[in-house]
Amino acid sequence: MSEPARHTDIVIVGAGVAGLSAARRLTRAGIPTVVLEAADRPGGRMSTEEVDGFLLDRMGQPLSTAHPELRRAPGLEGLVLRPFSPGVLVRGEGRFHRVGEARSIRRARGALRAARALASAPRMPRTGWVPRTAGAVGSPLDQARLAAALGRLADTPRERLLARPELPAADALLARGVPARTVEGFLRPLLSALLCDPQLTTSSRCADLALHAFARGRLCLPEGGTAALPDLLAAGLPPGTLRTGVRVRSVSTNRVVTEDHGELRCRAVLLATDARSAAGLLPGLRVPDFHGVTVVHHAVDEPPLEEPALVLDTERRGPVAHTAVVSQVDPSRAPAGRSLVASTVLGPPPADPDRTVRAHLAQLYGTGTARWELLSVRYVRDAVPAMPAPHDLRRPVRVLAGLYVCGDHRETSTFAGAIQSGWRAARAVLADLAPELGRSSERFAA
Numbered sequence: 001m002s003e004p005a006r007h008t009d010i011v012i013v014g015a016g017v018a019g020l021s022a023a024r025r026l027t028r029a030g031i032p033t034v035v036l037e038a039a040d041r042p043g044g045r046m047s048t049e050e051v052d053g054f055l056l057d058r059m060g061q062p063l064s065t066a067h068p069e070l071r072r073a074p075g076l077e078g079l080v081l082r083p084f085s086p087g088v089l090v091r092g093e094g095r096f097h098r099v100g101e102a103r104s105i106r107r108a109r110g111a112l113r114a115a116r117a118l119a120s121a122p123r124m125p126r127t128g129w130v131p132r133t134a135g136a137v138g139s140p141l142d143q144a145r146l147a148a149a150l151g152r153l154a155d156t157p158r159e160r161l162l163a164r165p166e167l168p169a170a171d172a173l174l175a176r177g178v179p180a181r182t183v184e185g186f187l188r189p190l191l192s193a194l195l196c197d198p199q200l201t202t203s204s205r206c207a208d209l210a211l212h213a214f215a216r217g218r219l220c221l222p223e224g225g226t227a228a229l230p231d232l233l234a235a236g237l238p239p240g241t242l243r244t245g246v247r248v249r250s251v252s253t254n255r256v257v258t259e260d261h262g263e264l265r266c267r268a269v270l271l272a273t274d275a276r277s278a279a280g281l282l283p284g285l286r287v288p289d290f291h292g293v294t295v296v297h298h299a300v301d302e303p304p305l306e307e308p309a310l311v312l313d314t315e316r317r318g319p320v321a322h323t324a325v326v327s328q329v330d331p332s333r334a335p336a337g338r339s340l341v342a343s344t345v346l347g348p349p350p351a352d353p354d355r356t357v358r359a360h361l362a363q364l365y366g367t368g369t370a371r372w373e374l375l376s377v378r379y380v381r382d383a384v385p386a387m388p389a390p391h392d393l394r395r396p397v398r399v400l401a402g403l404y405v406c407g408d409h410r411e412t413s414t415f416a417g418a419i420q421s422g423w424r425a426a427r428a429v430l431a432d433l434a435p436e437l438g439r440s441s442e443r444f445a446a
Contacts, residue, residue, distance in 0.1 A: 008034045010429060011256045011266045013248050013281070016044030017415060018407045019272025020233035020242075021422030022429075024074045027238055029430060034264065035237070036256065038247040041227075042234045044274065045383065046415070048225030051375050052299070053335035055225040058378055060295045060322070060344035061196065061415075062310060066217025069419040075236035080223035082330040085309040088193075088219070090186060091364050092314050099143070099186050100150060100214065142182050149178070153208070154215035161208040166389045169197075172204030189312035190214065193322040195413070196291040196384040198346050203391035206412055213416075219310055221329050229415075251281050253402030268402045268429050272422065275385055275409035282399065288409055293383035294345040296320075296357045297375040303328055303339040304365035311364055318360025319345045319353075341372070353377045385409040393417075397425040401432045 010026055012019045015037035026033045041047070047058045063070065065081055087101035153161075167175065169191060173183050183200075192198045194210040222228045234242050247259045251271065257263045271278045279285040305311070308328040313320055323343035327334035334340040343357055350356040354377070358369040385408060395410040406425035411417035 007265045008032045009267050009433075010034070010270060011036065011251075011264055011268075012270045012272050013251065013256065014044065014272035014274075014277070014407075015039075015042035015230070015234065015242055015244070016272060016274075016407070016418065017046060017230055017233065018418040018422040018425075019270070020075075020230055020237070021073060021419045022270055022272060022406060022426040023237055023241060024233060025423060025426040026429065027241060028074060031430070033241055034266075035242045036246040036248055036258070036264075037242065037244045040244050042242060042244070043227050043230035045380060046226045046230050048227035049376075051297075054297065054299060054338075054340050054375055055333040056295075056297045056340075056376050056378075057226045057326075057342065058295065058380065059226065059293060059383060060342055061384075062193065062219040062221060063415060064213040064217045065220050066213040066215075067416045069416045073233070073419055075233045076229065079229060079232055081220040082223050082308075083218040083220045084324070084329055085307050086218065088190060088312050089305075089307075089309045090189065090312045090314045091366075092185070094366070096311075099146070100190065142179050145179075146182055146186065150211070150215040153212055156212065158209065158212065161212060162205055162393070164205060164208065166391070167204045168200060168389050169202045169204045169207035170200035172207070173200075185314045186312075187211075189314050189321065192346060193310065193312060193344070195387070196293055196346055197386070198321065201389075202387045203389040205389075205393065206387045206391055209412065210414070221326060223330050224332050248281065251403070253400070268404065268433055270425055270429060271403075271405040272407055272425075274382060275407065276382055278405055278407065278409075282403075282405065285399075285405065289386040289388075290382040291384040291386055292347050292379065292381045294347065294349040294353070294377065294379045296343045296345065296349070296353060296377050298341045298343070298358070298361075298369075299334070299373040299375050300339045300341055301337075301371070304341065304361075304367045304369075313360075313364060317363055318356065319347075319350045320357060320360045320364065321346045323361060323364060340375075348381075349377050349379050385413040387413055394424070397421065398428045398432070404428055 009031050010033040012023050012035045015035050019035055023033050023035050045059050049056045087098050089096045090099055188200055191207055195202050246261050248256055249259050250257045251269045255263055255265050256269055275287050279287045303325045305325050311323050320343045325339055326342045327340040354374040358372055362369045397404050397406050397410055399405060404425045406421040408418040411421040
């Protein structure tokens, strides 16, 4: 950092989605801002690496087209989203079942009435007749109930969802009368993919928000890898705002001290790092528990599934929670003539991850995997902050006037939560410092 640049109004530590979102809001309001990032590029956990022409995401969580933050965030106007097929595919009884495909409440209720009528109709005994049992995702009546529940959820305002009694997600689903086989056959695998919490200890309010987005939109991936999203946010910042390769040693309300680049004086500091790093700079901040995630990438010559679908494991016969041929969703992620399979294991990698994961994928896709090429195994210990009930969806972003903190650990542990937290922190900065800076917070709000 050159000598003239050693003073600014706001210093943001961390160039993840939360920090970049706050920086976009502050710079649009005309506030001189500097973003310091220890890594050599922005994005944090939303990073993508190129290996032999394949684009490998560090994390395997899909986004939803229903997230309003994807439309409202300044700088994301050019983001291209590649959708998965409607609903998801679950493997059971040796075949795929499509579940959770979006449909209107009217169609869902009609299916529910028809299924109930079929279940209650008298049956004439006949030779060789065998009663139909519930399949991998429940009976037709169970599936109709699920479709109706998703339809109702899609039309429920977020405010009403947040006003519901808060329980662990698994307890809340059963308390609402959702059959246990539907929870185990679909909702647990789906929420595991969305929240990385296979035990469903997550707050029911957070789970409801995730299901609300699933019911209203389509699961999707950013074209060009997850890093495309923070790269777009960073590209819209004024030149010189983002400075990578700068590791911060200490912070106060008006000063940031770095390891190798001296100190930077300012009027306010916003910590936008992960929760553990933030607590290292501000002792006393609560560090949540985390869900660890392992993502395994394989290169294949022939795609094991032609459809761009997210595949969930309902029978849990192996370590993979969900998998997809991501090059079928976003062709830019694999070189011509080859395909990329990304599979997510919740927790640390199993012993001999390549052999173990390939064996499980052979069952899920119903095809041989012996010739698949392992590209990477990435384990992120602190991948997703846990959100057990009760969970505060609006944890304070102001530590004191001049010192602020944001990130997915202050909101919901999602991409949308990170952006919302960054926006809240930027608003708090402006509310506290607008008189000193000689600017109006109304200008920022606009």
